[in-house]
Amino acid sequence: MYETVGVLLAGGESSRFGQPKAFAKYRGRSFWEHSYEVLKAETDQQLIISRTDLVDRMKETATCQVIKDNVEVKGKGPLAGIYTAMNHEKAVWYFILSCDVPLITKHLIRSLLDLRHPTIKAVIPKVNGKLHPLIGVYHHSVFPFVEKQLTKQEYKIVSLLDKIEVLYVSEKEIGVDRNIFSNINSQEDYKQLLTNDKISESKLIDLDYQ
Numbered sequence: 001m002y003e004t005v006g007v008l009l010a011g012g013e014s015s016r017f018g019q020p021k022a023f024a025k026y027r028g029r030s031f032w033e034h035s036y037e038v039l040k041a042e043t044d045q046q047l048i049i050s051r052t053d054l055v056d057r058m059k060e061t062a063t064c065q066v067i068k069d070n071v072e073v074k075g076k077g078p079l080a081g082i083y084t085a086m087n088h089e090k091a092v093w094y095f096i097l098s099c100d101v102p103l104i105t106k107h108l109i110r111s112l113l114d115l116r117h118p119t120i121k122a123v124i125p126k127v128n129g130k131l132h133p134l135i136g137v138y139h140h141s142v143f144p145f146v147e148k149q150l151t152k153q154e155y156k157i158v159s160l161l162d163k164i165e166v167l168y169v170s171e172k173e174i175g176v177d178r179n180i181f182s183n184i185n186s187q188e189d190y191k192q193l194l195t196n197d198k199i200s201e202s203k204l205i206d207l208d209y210q
């Protein structure tokens with residue numbers, strides 16, 4: 001049994017994005033590869049949970065197992081991905097990470113893992129009052145709660161957080177910029193990401209030039 005398994009959630013419909021967002025490119029790499037890289041650096045083993053039609057493409061690059069959601073929970077959203085991962089690979093802790101946060105850093109993953117404690121079941125960022133349950137640490141004992149929620153067709157992850165002991169931590173407490181939590185749902189979000197990037201890159205060039 002591993003101490004920490006990094007779970008990359010890369011399934012879902014991407015209906016707001018209009019195409020599988022896991023494969024959108026940012027700085028020369030697919031979104032999912034950005035999440036995979038930080039998990040690989042900070043966890044003992046990694047697992048990617050995705051859709052049947054995307055699994056083969058990810059296997060070309062990933063050096064961990066890439067599996068599809070369990071058939072009985074398929075199409076039920078991120079909670080289904082968490083269920084599939086916990087059911088497939090036994091670990092003490094799981095770092096759950098979505099595939100649509102391309103600014104994510106290893107430092108953030110490590111900082112959240114460092115906050116694990118025997119009396120809590122999850123460590124979740126709360127940024128400017130907004131929860132980020134798909135960038136968080138979960139203890140294995142959360143699994144029965146996940147299972148029960150799916151049985152009751154209660155798919156919201158915030159409902160899960162209401163039932164377990166959670167340590168909420170702000171970006172200020174971790175000492176990171178809130179931009180790294182940006183998650184890309186729509187083409188508008190994506191355009192914004194690329195626009196911001198060009199601005200920051202040009203700023204860097206200007207600074208170098210001075």
Ligand SMILES: Nc1nc2c(ncn2[C@@H]2O[C@H](COP(=O)(O)OP(=O)(O)OP(=O)(O)O)[C@@H](O)[C@H]2O)c(=O)[nH]1
Pocket residue numbers: 009010011012013014015016017022049050051069074075076077078080081082097098099100134185
């Ligand atoms: N394994 C798995 N991952 C999922 C599932 N649904 C969403 N995800 C992942 O969870 C994260 C958040 O997904 P959302 O943006 O809420 O949902 P989505 O279905 O991808 O996109 P929308 O259709 O636009 O809501 C992303 O990393 C998705 O890849 C699912 O059913 N299974």
